[in-house]
Amino acid sequence: MFWPGHRFEPMETIPLAELDGETVLQGRGWGDAAALCGPAGASIRLPHSGGNLDHVQHLTAARLGIALLPRRWPVLPPLLSRPLADETLARLVVLAVVSGRQHSPALDGFVKLIRVRSFALA
Numbered sequence: 001m002f003w004p005g006h007r008f009e010p011m012e013t014i015p016l017a018e019l020d021g022e023t024v025l026q027g028r029g030w031g032d033a034a035a036l037c038g039p040a041g042a043s044i045r046l047p048h049s050g051g052n053l054d055h056v057q058h059l060t061a062a063r064l065g066i067a068l069l070p071r072r073w074p075v076l077p078p079l080l081s082r083p084l085a086d087e088t089l090a091r092l093v094v095l096a097v098v099s100g101r102q103h104s105p106a107l108d109g110f111v112k113l114i115r116v117r118s119f120a121l122a
Helices: 038-043 055-062 103-117
Strands: 023-026 046-049
Touching: 023 055
Parallel strands: 023 046
Antiparallel strands: none
């Protein structure tokens, strides 16, 4: 998410390399945006981590930085958004259960499903 007139505006998608040197704003509990961007994340500045979505959007509108948001999150006008072009973004999710412990039928079914199916992106 960025303000009108930002260099990203004419782009249809934004390659990760274009984030080089950008100031990225993020809210509490959003995770580490720089870590998700891999090597390109090494040069991303994260000066602010706090507040909620509205707070970060107001900071972005004040041109204090851009924000990396999930596509489903609403963007307040006049801010703009573009998808990242690189499909290499990934987050490791680990499921851990205690062996031999009784689980609810729902959790037991979920654990069995996870063990037989690979959710890796190819």
